[in-house]
Amino acid sequence: xxxxxxxxxxxxxxATAVVLTTALTLVFFYAPLEAxxxxxxxxxxxxxxxxxxxxxxxxxxxxxxxxxxxxxxxRWDVRSYVAIHMxxxxxxxxxxxxxxxxKGSWGHWWVWNEPTLVSFLIVxxxxxxxxxxxxxxxxxxxxxxxxxxxxxxxGAFVPMNFIAVRLSSAYVHPRVLGAxxxxxxxxxxxxxxxxxxxxxxxxxxxxxxxxxxxARAQLRALRRRxxxxxxxxxxxxxxxxxxxxxxxPRTVGTITSMxxxxxxxx
Amino acid sequence: xxxxxxALLRKEMLVELRTLESVPGMSLFSLTTxxxxxxxxxxxxxxxxxxxGILWVTLLFAAMLGINRLFVADSEExxxxxxxxxxxxxxxxxxxxxxxxLAYLVVLExxxxxxxxxxxxxxxxxxxxxxxxAVLALGDIGVAVIGxxxxxxxxxxxxxxxxGPLLAxxxxxxxVIAGARASSPLLALHSSGTPAGRWLLTLALYDLLFGLIAxxxxxxxxxx
Amino acid sequence: MRALELEELARNxxxxxxxxxxxxxLEAGETLVVFGPNGAGKTTLxxxxxxxxxxxxxxxxxxxxxxxxxxxxxRGRVGMLAHEPMLYRELSxxxxxxxxxxxxxxxxxRVNELLDRVGIGDRADDPxxxxxxxMVQRVAIARTVLHDPELLLLDEPYAHLDxxxxxxxxxxxxxxxxxxxxxxxxxxxxxxxxxxxxxxxxLVLGLRAGRVAVLRERASVRSSELVELYR
Numbered sequence: 001x002x003x004x005x006x007x008x009x010x011x012x013x014x015a016t017a018v019v020l021t022t023a024l025t026l027v028f029f030y031a032p033l034e035a036x037x038x039x040x041x042x043x044x045x046x047x048x049x050x051x052x053x054x055x056x057x058x059x060x061x062x063x064x065x066x067x068x069x070x071x072x073x074x075r076w077d078v079r080s081y082v083a084i085h086m087x088x089x090x091x092x093x094x095x096x097x098x099x100x101x102x103k104g105s106w107g108h109w110w111v112w113n114e115p116t117l118v119s120f121l122i123v124x125x126x127x128x129x130x131x132x133x134x135x136x137x138x139x140x141x142x143x144x145x146x147x148x149x150x151x152x153x154x155g156a157f158v159p160m161n162f163i164a165v166r167l168s169s170a171y172v173h174p175r176v177l178g179a180x181x182x183x184x185x186x187x188x189x190x191x192x193x194x195x196x197x198x199x200x201x202x203x204x205x206x207x208x209x210x211x212x213x214x215a216r217a218q219l220r221a222l223r224r225r226x227x228x229x230x231x232x233x234x235x236x237x238x239x240x241x242x243x244x245x246x247x248x249p250r251t252v253g254t255i256t257s258m259x260x261x262x263x264x265x266x
Numbered sequence: 267x268x269x270x271x272x273a274l275l276r277k278e279m280l281v282e283l284r285t286l287e288s289v290p291g292m293s294l295f296s297l298t299t300x301x302x303x304x305x306x307x308x309x310x311x312x313x314x315x316x317x318x319g320i321l322w323v324t325l326l327f328a329a330m331l332g333i334n335r336l337f338v339a340d341s342e343e344x345x346x347x348x349x350x351x352x353x354x355x356x357x358x359x360x361x362x363x364x365x366x367x368l369a370y371l372v373v374l375e376x377x378x379x380x381x382x383x384x385x386x387x388x389x390x391x392x393x394x395x396x397x398x399x400a401v402l403a404l405g406d407i408g409v410a411v412i413g414x415x416x417x418x419x420x421x422x423x424x425x426x427x428x429x430g431p432l433l434a435x436x437x438x439x440x441x442v443i444a445g446a447r448a449s450s451p452l453l454a455l456h457s458s459g460t461p462a463g464r465w466l467l468t469l470a471l472y473d474l475l476f477g478l479i480a481x482x483x484x485x486x487x488x489x490x
Numbered sequence: 491m492r493a494l495e496l497e498e499l500a501r502n503x504x505x506x507x508x509x510x511x512x513x514x515x516l517e518a519g520e521t522l523v524v525f526g527p528n529g530a531g532k533t534t535l536x537x538x539x540x541x542x543x544x545x546x547x548x549x550x551x552x553x554x555x556x557x558x559x560x561x562x563x564x565r566g567r568v569g570m571l572a573h574e575p576m577l578y579r580e581l582s583x584x585x586x587x588x589x590x591x592x593x594x595x596x597x598x599x600r601v602n603e604l605l606d607r608v609g610i611g612d613r614a615d616d617p618x619x620x621x622x623x624x625m626v627q628r629v630a631i632a633r634t635v636l637h638d639p640e641l642l643l644l645d646e647p648y649a650h651l652d653x654x655x656x657x658x659x660x661x662x663x664x665x666x667x668x669x670x671x672x673x674x675x676x677x678x679x680x681x682x683x684x685x686x687x688x689x690x691x692x693l694v695l696g697l698r699a700g701r702v703a704v705l706r707e708r709a710s711v712r713s714s715e716l717v718e719l720y721r
Contacts, residue, residue, distance in 0.1 A: 133419070
C-alpha cells in the first residue's frame with residue numbers, strides 16, 4: 001500500500017467528497033427525527049464530530065511538537081502548526097454550531113451547563129494565543145521551538161481541562177444537549193459516517209495546506225537562486241507567524257578574494 | 267543540585283529585596299482590587315460562592331504581575347548567560363524560579379487573605395482557615411509551575427507583558443475551578459471546615475502533570 | 491589535546507547563514523584573534539565555542555569534547571567575556587561574584603582575591619548600577635576568570651577600560667597564565683583593532699559575512715590586510 005499516494009490531496013479530496021455526501025444524505029433522509037428537539041437536533045451530527053476532530057487535532061499538534069523537539073527537524077514543526085491551525089478553525093466551527101444548537105434548544109446563544117462546550121471555549125481561548133506567540137518571536141528557530149513547547153503544554157492541558165470542567169458541573173446540572181452514548185442504531189450509523197466525513201475533511205485541508213507550503217518553499221528556493229545569479233540584493237523575509245519549510249540556507253553575497261584553507265599556511 | 271538551587275534562590279531573593287518589584291506590587295494590587303470590588307458589587311459583605319470567586323480572581327490577577335517580572339532581571343545584561351555557562355543542571359533554574367514564585371505567592375496571601383477577611387468577607391474565617399490554607403497551598407504550586415513556564419516563554423518575545431497573562435490564564439482555569447469550588451463552602455456562613463477531597467485531588471493531579479511537563483520542556487526554553 | 495578543532499562549522503539565523511564553512515585548529519596555550527566587520531559572525535563564533543549556541547552544521551570540538559552533545563563537560567573549563575557583563579545590576583560586585591562562585595563551587599576567599607586584583611576592593615559592596623561602565627567591565631573580567639578556565643573567550647575585552655584599568659586586568663587575561671589543569675591558557679579574542687590586536691595573536695582569523703577570509707599564523711599577516719576586511 002502506497003501510503004504517501006493515499007495522502008495526496010486529490011485522493012483525499014475525492015474520498016472526502018464521497019463520504020461527506022453519504023453523511024449528509026444519511027443525516028437528512030435516514031436518521032430519525034429526535035423526539036424532543038426535532039429537526040434542530042440534526043446539528044448534533046455536525047457539532048460533535050467537529051468537536052472530536054478538533055480536539056484530536058490539538059492533541060496531534062502536541063505529539064507532532066514532541067517529534068519536533070526530539071529530532072530538531074523543522075518539518076515536524078510545520079506539521080504541528082498546520083494541525084493546530086486547522087483545529088482552531090474547526091474549533092471555531094464547533095463553538096458556532098454549539099451556539100446555534102443551544103439557541104434552538106434552550107433559547108440562549110450560550111449555555112454554561114454544557115461542560116463540553118465550556119471546556120471547548122477555554123481550549124479555544126488558549127490556542128488562539130498560538131499565532132500571536134509565534135508572531136512575537138522573530139528568530140525562526142526559536143519561534144519553532146517555543147511554539148512546540150506551547151503545543152505540548154496545551155496538548156496536555158486539553159484532557160486536564162475537560163476533567164476539571166466536567167467535575168465542576170456534574171453535580172449541579174444535568175447535561176443539556178444530550179449524551180452521545182446509547183444511541184439507537186440508525187443514529188449511531190449516521191453519527192459514525194459523519195465523524196468519518198469530518199475527519200477526512202480535516203485531513204484533506206491539512207494535506208492541502210502542507211502541499212501549498214511545499215510549493216511556496218520551492219518557489220522561494222527558485223527565486224533565491226535567480227537572485228544569487230543576478231546578484232540582486234537579498235531581501236529580508238517578512239516577519240511571520242507561520243513557519244515555512246526549510247530551504248538550504250543562502251550564502252550571503254559573493255566572496256571576491258578568499259583564502260579558505262583549513263588548518264594554516266605559514 | 268541542591269547547592270545550585272540554593273545559590274539561585276539566594277540571588278532571586280536578594281534581587282527582589284533590592285528592587286521590591288514583585289511582592290509589594292502584588293500585595294497592593296490585591297488590596298486595591300478588594301476595594302474596587304466593594305464598589306463594583308455594592309455589597310458590604312460576601313460569602314460562599316461569591317467570596318471564593320472574588321478571592322481567587324484577585325489572587326490570580328495579582329499573581330500575573332509577579333509572573334510578568336519573574337525572568338526580567340535575568341534577561342537584562344546577559345545575566346542568564348552567566349548561569350548557562352556554569353557546569354550545573356539547567357533544571358535547577360526551573361526549581362529555583364518555581365520556589366521563588368511560590369514564596370511571592372505565599373507573602374501575597376499573607377497580606378491578601380486577612381485583608382479579604384477584614385474588608386469583604388461576611389462570615390468569620392476561623393473554622394474554614396485550615397482548609398483554606400490547604401487549598402491555597404495546592405493551588406499556589408500550580409500557579410507557580412505554570413507561571414514559571416509561561417514567564418520563560420514570554421520573556422524573550424516582543425509583547426511579553428501581554429502574552430504572559432494571555433497564555434497563563436486559560437491554562438490556570440482548572441486551578442480556578444478547583445480552588446474556588448473547594449473554597450466556597452469554607453467561606454460560607456456555616457462552614458464545615460473541610461474542603462472536598464475531590465478538588466484537592468484535582469489540584470494535586472494538575473500540579474503533578476504540569477510539574478512533570480515543565481521539567482521536561484524547560485531546557486528547550488533556555489538553550490539555543 | 492588540541493584546544494579547538496572546527497570543521498566546516500555553520501550556524502544559521504533562519505535562512506541567513508551567519509557562519510559558514512569555518513574550519514581551523516588551535517593548539518592548547520595559543521591565542522586566536524578574530525577580526526571582521528560588524529555582522530561578520532565574530533560574536534556568534536565565540537558563543538558557539540562557549541556552548542551558548544548550538545552549531546547547525548559541521549563539527550566542533552572544544553578542549554577535546556564534541557559540541558553540542560558534550561557541552562556539559564566543557565562548561566566549567568571555559569570563561570567567556572561578552573558584550574554584556576552577565577551580571578545583576580541591583581547586586582553588588584561581591585554579591586555577583588559570590589553567586590558565580592557558588593555555581594562553580596568556589597570559595598569566598600577566591601572572590602575576595604579577585605575583587606582586589608581588579609581594583610574594586612573599596613566599591614565591592616555598592617550596587618553595580620552605581621559603578622561606571624569601566625568598573626563593571628572589571629567585575630565582568632573577574633567573573634570570567636573566577637573559576638580559572640583553561641579556555642578564555644573574550645569579545646573585545648578592553649572596551650570601556652582606561653589605560654590604568656587595562657594594566658590591572660592584563661595579567662588576569664594574558665596568555666602565559668598557567669591553569670589548574672596544567673599547561674598554558676588558550677585564548678580566543680575578538681578584536682576591532684588591526685594593529686594592537688595583531689600583537690596578541692598566534693593565529694589570525696578574519697571573517698567576512700560569516701566566511702573565512704583570512705586564516706594564517708601571525709607572522710605572515712600584515713595589518714593592512716586586515717583593514718581590507720572592513721571595506
